[in-house]
Amino acid sequence: MTAKTADGKEVYKTERHYHTQATDCRTNKMLYGAQVKTQYIRDTALQPFETKAETFEIFLPAGVRTVDVTVSLRYEINKPANFIEIYKVERKVSLDR
Secondary structure (H helix, E strand, O other): OEEEOOOOOEEEEOOOOOOOOOEOOOOOEEOOOOOOOOOEOOOOOOOOOOOOOOOOOOOOOOOOOEEEEEEEEEEEEOEEEEEEEEEEEEEEEEOOO
16 A cells, blocks of 8 residues: 655655465364474465455645555466466545544
């Protein structure tokens, strides 16, 4: 996700990664590496037709009231430079009512 001012200056950029996790089907304990340590993990996988809600807080520089926000959902194949863009949305967000 990126946020840019009207003149094109990037004021915010972040990424979220979703991965399948190595757990068994009954619990959220780690499946591999249990001989070293056992830990609970958070499932960040995206399931088919599942809705995920994310919240982003953007602190704007002084004097900036409006930004152009671009959000892109991509499927990465082996490395970040090799991806398929699944969905992209662009919106103008303003602090003014």
